[in-house]
Amino acid sequence: MRGFPWILAGIGVGVAVTYLLFVNEPEPAYDTSYDGFTDAARKTYAWGTRKQAEGKLGSVAGAIKEGVGNLTGNQNLADEGTADRVVGDVKDAAGRVGQAVGQTIHDLNK
Numbered sequence: 276m277r278g279f280p281w282i283l284a285g286i287g288v289g290v291a292v293t294y295l296l297f298v299n300e301p302e303p304a305y306d307t308s309y310d311g312f313t314d315a316a317r318k319t320y321a322w323g324t325r326k327q328a329e330g331k332l333g334s335v336a337g338a339i340k341e342g343v344g345n346l347t348g349n350q351n352l353a354d355e356g357t358a359d360r361v362v363g364d365v366k367d368a369a370g371r372v373g374q375a376v377g378q379t380i381h382d383l384n385k
Contacts, residue, residue, distance in 0.1 A: 285342075289335035316380040323373025330367030334360050 341356025343349075 285335055285339045289332055289339075312380060312384040316377045316384070318377075319380060320374050320377030323370045323375070323377060325370070326366050326373055327370025330363045330365070330370055333363030333366060335363070337361070337363055 337356045337359030339356070340359060341353050344351070344353030344356055
């Protein structure tokens with residue numbers, strides 16, 4: 276299997292991205308007078324970060340599954356990988372929207 280090192284590299288990249296997103300999660304500097312808005316902004320931003328990480332991980336896993344399916348000639352596995360990759364991309368986009376909403380809540384409450 277000539278593609279096996281690429282699969283391992285993809286898994287390693289996925290683990291590294293997940294680690295960086297969760298450990299180095301940027302904490303927005305919110306200094307507002309009303310804690311309800313601060314909590315809403317932080318929770319929305321954190322939700323967006325989690326969804327974005329889930330999306331990136333799902334996208335990488337889907338790409339790996341798709342590659343393995345193509346390598347082995349298993350069209351069903353390749354199709355599942357494509358579907359997983361699309362779902363991961365949607366979750367990533369939802370996470371970006373969540374982060375933008377959290378930042379907007381913060382900016383409006385200045």
